[in-house]
Amino acid sequence: MNIKSLVFAFVFAFFPANLFAKDRAIVFFLETSDGISPKVSQKILASKNFSFTAEIDATKEITNEVNELVLANKLEPTLVVETEPYLPLISSTIKINDSISFDRTKDLKNFLSKYNENFNNLFEREEYGVFFEDLYISTDTFKYFEKFGIKWCASKFADDTARGIFIYEGMVVFVPYTDFPSNPKNIENWLLNRKEKIIPIYLSKKQIKNEQFMTYLVDLFKNSKYTDILLPSDVLELIKQNEKEYTNNSYLPQESELPQNILAKIALSAQEVDEQESSPLYVSINDEFLNMCSAKIIKGIIKNDLRSQMLFDISYSNIFKLSGKEIPAIDLQNIRLNENALQTIDQQKTFGFKKTEDGYIIENSSRTISSFAVKKTDKSVDFIINVDYANTDTIDIYIDMNGIPDAGCNVMLKGAEGFFMSENYWEYAIRISNNKVSGYRFYVDSLTLVKNISKTGNTISIPNDILRGNPYNWSYQVVATKENKIVDLLADDKEKERIINTHPLQLQMFKCE
Helix, strand or coil: CCHHHHHHHHHHCCCCCCCCCCCEEEEEEECCCCCCCHHHHHHHHHCCCCCEEEEECCCCCCCHHHHHHHHCCCEEEEECCCCCECHHHHCCEEECCCCCEEECHHHHHHHHHHHHHHHHHHCCCCCEEEEECCCCECCCHHHHHHHCCEEEEEECCCCCCCCEEEEECCEEEEECECCCCCCHHHHHHHHHCCCCCEEEEEECHHHHCCHHHHHHHHHHCCCCCCEEEECHHHHHHHHHHCHHHHECCCCCCECCCCCHHHHHHHHHHHHHHHHCCCCCCHHHHHHHHHHHCEHHHHHHHHCCCHHHHHHHHHHHHHHHHHCCCCCCCCCHHHCCCCHHHHHHHHHHHHCCCEEECCEEEEECCCCCEEEEEEEECCCEEEEEEEECHHHCCEEEEEEECCCCCCCCECECCCCCCCEECHHHCECEEEEEECCEEEEEEEECCEEEEECCCEEECCEEEEECCCCCCCHHHCEEEEEEEECCEEEEECCCHHHHHHHHCCCCCEECCEECC
């Protein structure tokens, strides 16, 4: 037995052989069906143990190679989702207040119905699934999938999502590993570290176009005695027979809450789309609405991306321009928010800085960051921070000096994943790590390291020639991280868990006065 066989025997010897013809299985998800060379395609066709799943664009002509792979059951096709609407938004009823609410479940039904029709026109399959670039879910999303014959779904998902195969609300969901090595020398070691009975693996466009890599991969499993390469539909029943083992109702990323003005605009647009159903311009109007609700734009808005907000507003305006109507202005002061929104505002009012004899202090919690204070002296701006350093790798202090929306940096420093609300982009940041204090300035899309930062005990002193102005007019956020995960921040205790567990995470700052 050669070394390769010994490795695979070791990897799979721990798993019972009653699940498949072999000990364990791999399901390959390819980013695209384009880029597979004719040589690799022929190798896959000749192999008895290699198959994969990939998207196929229904608007383009299917190549002979792809058609051959589908007919030989080597490729399980999923169609490219053209608009990829923001599924949670259109698969549930959303209530803003007593006068503004909307139900766009019919959009999801129309989308899935069209997908179903396109699929049946191209391929004759009893079971098929969808593979999204990104996917956020709500409680109702998957019941529509099942109703329209979609048996499974998959997505790359955020990096911190657990990898594997799960049953969620009755739907089989594949969350493939996205770190499969491109270097053939590292593949066997990578497999040694996977302990699942079924391993979903995502291959990128770059890997697919690498003929040498793909050839090696097909050959690697060609004569494997221990590993089946299966398609998603092959494993559906096997998974459902072991439902308890795969059921997980809490791991999927939930949708982030959208600002009230965005929800109000979607609601008003939805009403207008419905009113224009018999209009000759209805298709164009509805296309603008779908564009507003596309995953890319909505996710961009959640991340406070200025361009996404601009594209959203353009489509919002176009809907009413096409209808020949005046564009409704959104006046949040005249929108009576629902009880949840009012409760959030109340929480924000009660949590914040308090005046002291020589500055301002914010009492945070009994967790990692217990308090943060701001004090102005003749020579410096002092930040006094009480932290349990044993539970942290880094402490970041973010400062919004001008309070101008969309002016400054909207992302956290390297190593921490999070965004700031548009009204709280920062100009200065301080990072404390390993007793080292580094200051950063963001100006005109450029981040500069600022020197002369000193720390004495819990006090960080920054000379007035670096931080000019009145620090009591600025807004602040302090974030503690451990192994690149956020463990604490300035926020009301009732809100803290929700904020930390929201992906992508979005932060607000607090002003001294």
